[in-house]
Amino acid sequence: MRKSLRAAAVIVMSMMGAAPALAAYPDHPITIVVPVAAGGTVDMLARIVAKGLEGKLGQPVIVENKAGASGAIGTRYVAKSKPDGYTLLAVANTFVSVPEFLPGAGYDALKDFAPVTQTCSIPMVLVTPPGRPEHTVREFIEFARKRAGSATVGSSGLGSTGYIAAELFGAQAKVKFLHVYYKGNSQALLDVMSGRLDGMFDQVSTSGPNVKTHRLQALAVTTKTRSSMLPDVPTLDEAGLPGFEDETFNAIMAPAGTPEPIVAKLHDAIAAVLNQPQVRERLAQQGIEAKASASPQAFRSYLQAYLQKYQRIAAGIHGK
Structure with a gap:
């Protein structure tokens, strides 16, 4: 009985000591x-x-x-x-x-x-080289299907945000991509601009300025609502992939x-x-x-x- 009372007293005292410490956070x-x-x-x-x-x-x-x-x-x-x-x-x-x-x-x-x-x-945006004839998501999907797994998309590696978005897109659109990995997205974007890559998914915050200066073509954003930076670019949900969302x-x-x-x-x-x-x-x-x-x-x-x-x-x- 005495041991139980002592144990209970210790618990109560420790709780009383913890309360002031939490109240003082941060000090x-x-x-x-x-x-x-x-x-x-x-x-x-x-x-x-x-x-x-x-x-x-x-x-x-x-x-x-x-x-x-x-x-x-x-x-x-x-x-x-x-x-x-x-x-x-x-x-x-x-x-x-x-x-x-x-x-x-x-x-x-x-x-x-x-x-x-x-x-x-942050929305992701599907970007392709400027001047390409595929101006819509449906046209890009048809292009990728005709390439039979050889259409290239860039990303900063396995498991990166760009890689995940491309895999989700491919699964819903029923297309396979050839992934090309880079140490960072900047070099991948340069290769999209030059036409060495067929496309990639990148954050609006980094690709948006290049879309506005026509160095990239934006087909759709990955969020359920349009981006404030690219208000004229449709969502993938609007562009033919119902329910698509990947922020x-x-x-x-x-x-x-x-x-x-x-x-x-x-x-x-x-x-x-x-x-x-x-x-x-x-x-x-x-x-x-x-x-x-x-x-x-x-x-x-x-x-x-x-x-x-x-x-x-x-x-x-x-x-x-």
């Missing part, structure tokens, strides 16, 4: 790790979030780039960090897809992390085991940053929609659905 600087090089969309969003969080949470928020191994180096670093809310991870879709296509990635997107919130949505996203994750009150506090603060008119306008000018998840739990469900989609594609590739 020192927070680091957001970006697992890719500086300059891209993930890095840009992380810096916007970091600056906004400083005003919301009252502590410095540092962005640290830890690039390498398709983002796995920085990702594994955060997975092994103390789950106290002071080390976070900025990610994109590839965070979920890489472990499915590259088993040696060294992390599990859902088991090793606590989802905080999505930060944005790319950025997000913030914390290490698994981070206390729920801290995750909730981070979610609410980030959502407040993303809802600021000046932030939404700045991103909209680049074809990016600022978007926070309704809650950390809702974002986990969203990631689980995304993971199932990647698993189906990976199973087809690996013959499972």
Whole structure:
């Protein structure tokens, strides 16, 4: 009986000690790790979030780039960090897809992390060389079918956002593509512009300016609604592939085991940053929609659905 009472007292005291600690969060600087090089969309969003969080949470928020191994180096670093809310991870879709296509990635997107919130949505756009006679999605599909698996699409590699979009498109349109992999999308875009590639799926934020200057031809965007950057370009759903939807996203994750009150506090603060008119306008000018998840739990469900989609594609590739 005495042992039980002592154990109960210890639990109560530990809970009383934890409450002030959670209430005081944060009481020192927070680091957001970006697992890719500086300059891209993930890095840009992380810096916007970091600056906004400083005003919301009252502590410095540092962005640290830890690039390498398709983002796995920085990702594994955060997975092994103390789950106290002071080390976070900025990610994109590839965070979920890489472990499915590259088993040696060294992390599990859902088991090793606590989802905080999505930060944005970016449409992909199907682009082809300028001057090509295929001006619609249906014409491009017929072209690809006639090529019998030799029509080329570029991407930054197996499991990348461009690769996934092309596979989803091919599955619904019943066409096969010859994938050409590049170290980055910039060289692939140059090859589309020159006609060395038949097409590719790229983010509106990077291809949009080239479409506007007629260096690329845009056939359709992958989201259910049209892009504010390319309002005259139809969606794939409108262009003949009913129900097609494939958005790319950025997000913030914390290490698994981070206390729920801290995750909730981070979610609410980030959502407040993303809802600021000046932030939404700045991103909209680049074809990016600022978007926070309704809650950390809702974002986990969203990631689980995304993971199932990647698993189906990976199973087809690996013959499972």
